[in-house]
Amino acid sequence: MRIFSGIQPTGRKHLGNYIGAIRGYLEGQERGDPAIYCIVDLHATSVSYDPTTLPGYVLDTAAMLMAAGLDPDRCILFRQSDLHEHSELCWLLSSVAPYGDLQRMTQFKDKAEREQELVRTSLFLYPVLQAADILLYKADEVPVGDDQRQHLELAREIARRFNSTYAEVFVEPEAVIPGTGARIMDLQNPDAKMSTTGSTEAGLVYIDDEPEAIVKKVKRAQTDSGTEIVRAPDKQGITNLIDIYAVARGVSSEEVEREFAGQGYGAFKEAVGEATAQLLAPVRERYRELRADEAAIEGALQQGADRAREIAVPSMAEVHAVMGLGARR
Ligand code: TYM
Numbered sequence: 301m302r303i304f305s306g307i308q309p310t311g312r313k314h315l316g317n318y319i320g321a322i323r324g325y326l327e328g329q330e331r332g333d334p335a336i337y338c339i340v341d342l343h344a345t346s347v348s349y350d351p352t353t354l355p356g357y358v359l360d361t362a363a364m365l366m367a368a369g370l371d372p373d374r375c376i377l378f379r380q381s382d383l384h385e386h387s388e389l390c391w392l393l394s395s396v397a398p399y400g401d402l403q404r405m406t407q408f409k410d411k412a413e414r415e416q417e418l419v420r421t422s423l424f425l426y427p428v429l430q431a432a433d434i435l436l437y438k439a440d441e442v443p444v445g446d447d448q449r450q451h452l453e454l455a456r457e458i459a460r461r462f463n464s465t466y467a468e469v470f471v472e473p474e475a476v477i478p479g480t481g482a483r484i485m486d487l488q489n490p491d492a493k494m495s496t497t498g499s500t501e502a503g504l505v506y507i508d509d510e511p512e513a514i515v516k517k518v519k520r521a522q523t524d525s526g527t528e529i530v531r532a533p534d535k536q537g538i539t540n541l542i543d544i545y546a547v548a549r550g551v552s553s554e555e556v557e558r559e560f561a562g563q564g565y566g567a568f569k570e571a572v573g574e575a576t577a578q579l580l581a582p583v584r585e586r587y588r589e590l591r592a593d594e595a596a597i598e599g600a601l602q603q604g605a606d607r608a609r610e611i612a613v614p615s616m617a618e619v620h621a622v623m624g625l626g627a628r629r
Pocket of ligand 1: 444
């Protein structure tokens with residue numbers, strides 16, 4: 301079973317990333333043959349960003365993933381820009397990527413609307429680069445949160461079109477989306493997903509937040525004016541907290557509803573805050589240690605890039621051959 305996923309190098313990752321995706325990476329590490337995880341710095345250049353801080357963000361993200369439990373000897377952990385095959389395949393896949401489908405991508409529309417100066421062409425091509433990441437490794441499974449569903453559908457469409465236009469080269473990847481916690485919502489605005497760019501500080505729990513800060517943020521989370529601790533469409537805030545608690549304690553959402561039946565929101569929020577702080581505390585502590593040794597992180601990423609190349613180079617040779625392009629030596 302080949303597993304691949306990508307994560308953006310933002311300075312700090314949040315609870316949504318942890319619950320929606322990073323847990324899936326850990327599970328994939330046990331099954332993957334291999335499991336491949338990529339820090340997608342090329343994607344980060346599709347919106348305005350600061351070139352002087354990006355390299356440090358890549359190291360932050362790598363250290364965070366290792367702190368969460370990814371072991372660079374048991375999976376392939378690497379930086380996207382260390383392999384030119386990703387950008388090259390993005391261009392080649394553009395030849396089978398329907399322009400109309402790209403125009404319908406909701407993340408493109410959202411991000412384009414937020415862009416202050418210029419909507420970069422790379423933002424439009426973002427999902428094609430994402431398809432290239434996945435298809436290059438012929439991944440069977442892609443662990444992601446719910447917000448990546450549309451991008452994964454497109455990657456499948458691109459694989460099908462490439463295979464029918466040229467030759468059967470690519471595998472159609474399956475999105476693996478968790479049953480609980482696939483979409484963690486902003487604590488202050490439970491109609492919107494928790495995100496580094498869209499959320500306020502109070503609405504976001506960072507993986508490396510201090511335990512007291514986590515408890516405080518959860519205590520102040522927006523909830524409805526009712527009293528019942530149950531999941532319901534008109535109770536987004538409480539539903540979100542139930543999901544977070546369920547994942548943090550490793551139980552089902554129904555069990556959480558039963559455990560807190562008859563209790564008030566105050567006591568429930570206290571319990572969710574504590575459970576979240578406990579879930580993240582070991583990651584935060586290991587992160588501090590690991591982040592301090594930049595040479596070790598860089599070494600792990602280099603080793604990951606060498607191993608990624610062993611898969612990517614033959615894939616590109618196949619693509620060149622079936623597309624009638626110059627033979628790879
Ligand atoms: P990124 O860096 O925004 O997010 C990383 C992962 O975290 C998940 N996620 C969430 N899950 C639950 N609740 C949330 N509030 C939440 N916010 C984020 C995302 O679904 C994702 O799985 N486009 C990708 C990066 C990428 C990629 C790839 C992913 C590039 N190439 C190839 C898979 C395969 C992204 O922006 O992730």
